[in-house]
Amino acid sequence: MTKIAWVFPGQGSQTQGMGLSLNETVIGKQKFAQAQEILGWSVLEVCEAGDERLSQTIYTQPCLYTVECILVDLQKQEGKQPDLVAGHSLGEYVALYAAGVYDFAQGLQLVKRRAELMSTAQGGKMVALMKFDRDILEGAIASNPDVVIANDNSEGQVVISGKPEAIDQVLEQVQAKKAVELNVSGAFHSPFMASAATEFVQVLDTITFNDATTPIMSNVDPIPSTSAPEIKQRLIAQMTGGVRWREIMLNFPHHGITDVVEVGPGKVLTGLIKRTNKELNLTNISG
Structure with missing residues (x-):
């Protein structure tokens, strides 16, 4: 049906x-x-x-x-x-x-x-990640209270949101193949x-x-x-x-x-x- x-x-x-x-x-x-x-x-x-x-x-x-x-x-x-x-x-x-x-x-x-x-x-940042290790990402976020997964879009695509300096720390740990900062004013979601x-x-x-x-x-x-x-x-x-x-x-x-x-x-x-x-x-x- x-x-x-x-x-x-x-x-x-x-x-x-x-x-x-x-x-x-x-x-x-x-x-x-x-x-x-x-x-x-x-x-x-x-x-x-x-x-x-x-x-x-x-x-x-x-x-x-x-x-x-x-x-x-x-x-x-x-x-x-x-x-x-x-x-x-x-x-x-x-x-x-x-x-x-x-x-x-x-x-x-x-x-x-x-x-x-x-x-x-004001004061937040959002970055879209593609082609990354999800376990490493989730571990990095678990140890950083100033970053969250804002959009869990698919297995290979997420958007993280939080304080700019904390986002940068997570990006260094994850080393995603592609990371794109979104043109937004705040840390949505x-x-x-x-x-x-x-x-x-x-x-x-x-x-x-x-x-x-x-x-x-x-x-x-x-x-x-x-x-x-x-x-x-x-x-x-x-x-x-x-x-x-x-x-x-x-x-x-x-x-x-x-x-x-x-x-x-x-x-x-x-x-x-x-x-x-x-x-x-x-x-x-x-x-």
Whole structure:
């Protein structure tokens, strides 16, 4: 029996021109207009220009959320429904929308505030590592309280986050074949985002979560859940906790998933899944 998971990419998947064709649909027009009212600026304009704004957290996250939510609506308009949803970092907010946890406007308000808090975070550093010895990496991090694995994307790709000097110490020990510093202002998905997380809770407390209509595998806990209180707690933990994407991918077959659809720009998630679960059927929907 076919069981489908919808997955939603996060920051880093944005591309110039993403979502422009969606403005030709009734749903797209309505959502873009609604987003402009909430944000005070045009998602379409930023996506079309493709200038430095599209790479700035404060713009990137609302743009991705809006475009991916429109794609969700268009899929549902065609009668399509997933059996499971998951999103990578920012993409988790779209997963919650797809599962009926909150409406589009409530989700965008959360994303807007999240982006503001993350864009003003200071003093941290994030580095992506490829081709490394995982045992050595985990040992180095275990002995250094100022570094964590922020994104466990696959067996051979992780992002570490923490204090700059501590990151440099870990890099010396691990000697990864490739290490790329990310263009971010803070140590996202780490305990160093605690103050931002505290502020974010104030916004979360104003929004009532519904039980999910579709089970959600969250970044901080890959066990599927439909419980509104549990989903909200997991979302709070996401800002300071790591993205356990490798475990999410590995768990798909255990939940009977046969097909995975990446809903959003790019093919980052399906690329990771293809290298991890070769037996899954993969599809991309970006426009």
